[in-house]
Amino acid sequence: MSQRRPTMHDVARAAGVSPATVSRVVNNERYVREQTRALVESAIAGLGFQRNEAARALRPGQTTETIALVIEDLANPFWSAVAHGAEEVARRHGHMVVVGSTRGSYDRERDLLRDLVLRRRVDGVLVVPTAEAQADLHAELSRWVPVVFIDRTPSGVPADAVVLDNSGGARRAVEHLLTRGHRRIAYIGGSPKVTTGARRLAGYRQALKGAGVPFDRSLVRMNVATVSEARAAATDLLGGRIDAIFADNNRMCVGTLHAVHDSRQPVETAAFDDVELADLLPRPVTLVTYDPTELGTCGADMLFARINGASGPPRRTVLRTTLVTRGGNGSSPG
């Protein structure tokens, strides 16, 4: 393992030039005679030289050519789509992506971000803040590198962000359920401290209000985190008298679909996010869809704009959502 690798000095010696010239060639700078460049390049090829990035990054003002992506859980297809989008954009900018999952823990978010920004000195950060996100941490980090928030925004910090139309999307989904004659519509959601959760719940309430249906606290289950918890919550709700369930996100949706399936009750499901194979289910599911990859690409685009020096006030992009009904009878679309 780890034998000595050729350095610029080795290349310089082999080519009979100075290290500075090698550096110029490697960095494609001007003021290098074509002949010299060729000489150096063949020495580089001959020795198999590859610049040591740690050494380059050490110099002040230099970059690490790396961005960080701190998300909730890489195993959730939703977040991995975001990661994929971010990675594509990063590649186009010649950057690598370091990923870290917070699993919803604020401590982990803090530790990860501190490590990435303060120690490893990434060039920028894409972050999905956890519920308890504190303004201090993000303000501190923003002093060093550009930070772009994805999907959620920490409360009180004006910052670059890409988010969804959460309340609008949820509202339209619930309105759809109301239109179909449902009145007792339950809600299963995650932490109300997460901005997305709060906004989606707000959309739910707006829809009810618009239809003159009183808000019933007993039909709402918050702080549900996993598929199995959602399934349990839905099963519990199905024990009472309900017409439909609106699920906060794709994990809640899967859990709810299982519970409804098991109950064999004619309860309709609607949810935020899309779920694969939903279109093949025997019963219709109404979904608030959008392209999660876009959250990643949009966020990364904003981040690289800042990395490349864009100044100005915080930008906020709101991605539109589309209401679709999948499954039920009929054939499956795209």
Next chain:
Amino acid sequence: MSQRRPTMHDVARAAGVSPATVSRVVNNERYVREQTRALVESAIAGLGFQRNEAARALRPGQTTETIALVIEDLANPFWSAVAHGAEEVARRHGHMVVVGSTRGSYDRERDLLRDLVLRRRVDGVLVVPTAEAQADLHAELSRWVPVVFIDRTPSGVPADAVVLDNSGGARRAVEHLLTRGHRRIAYIGGSPKVTTGARRLAGYRQALKGAGVPFDRSLVRMNVATVSEARAAATDLLGGRIDAIFADNNRMCVGTLHAVHDSRQPVETAAFDDVELADLLPRPVTLVTYDPTELGTCGADMLFARINGASGPPRRTVLRTTLVTRGGNGSSPG
């Protein structure tokens, strides 16, 4: 942005000691008087000092505390589960994970690996090799850092690897279809150059042979890469006379399920990998399941063993698969 951050020199000055002593404290070395340590630690806290990792990594023999994960496509839930497993293990070892998607392109695999190993000098690499993986590249990289292959192995290179029981899993799935009376069983798969694809096809043929069913080339569709391609291939197959379809992996499976659904023919589906919501489908699907996260954790465990100096011949772990039937009538399991 990027103001000057405190260095060890700053800490040393603040604490009235030498930089060497600060280094000793930061690295938790012996030979530091308790009193001095406390002094330095308070200076560190006071200044908010965080060691510059690039500077540390520069010294020979030092590590970057980073591993690379080069996979096919982060957007595929299967691979993101692998990534998640790898990330968990990496965290336990105090390492960050840099991810790169190859999208099945050998050129991208080469570029990514070269960059990560030769330039950024990660401490180790987890890689899912592409089809055309060449022994040279992997041999070259193995000279510098430990490399562990996940899911597939490049042909001809004895190396650490974690793989699945591909032929056994596929064989049992197809045997299951045969037991249920099906004879004309189609096969939809990816590139036969990928070891997993080749092994799964082999398992399919073994099963047919065992049942005395002749192998029919016209029932096999290879080089299918995406969900929509799989759907098209399955639709095409459904135009002929077939009893069942075996799909190579989760992408093929989803495409096939769509096609079968649309055709309204009583054709049964079996597939490698698991798919969420399969258990809620009206028709049964037989799946060769296993825990993809384990591919990541196992691979990372092997990698860190090497990083921490384990020597000896290449190890190869084969993960068992479980045949399950999901969906159809009845209620849904876990």
Next chain:
DNA sequence: TTGAAAGCGCTAACAT
């Protein structure tokens, strides 16, 4: 137990 000093591989003035 602590400090002085050298140097990791690279870049950027500055000089030529």
Next chain:
DNA sequence: ATGTTAGCGCTTTCAA
């Protein structure tokens, strides 16, 4: 157009 030189921030002998 090219070379010289002085660090970047850290670790590590070696000496005290």
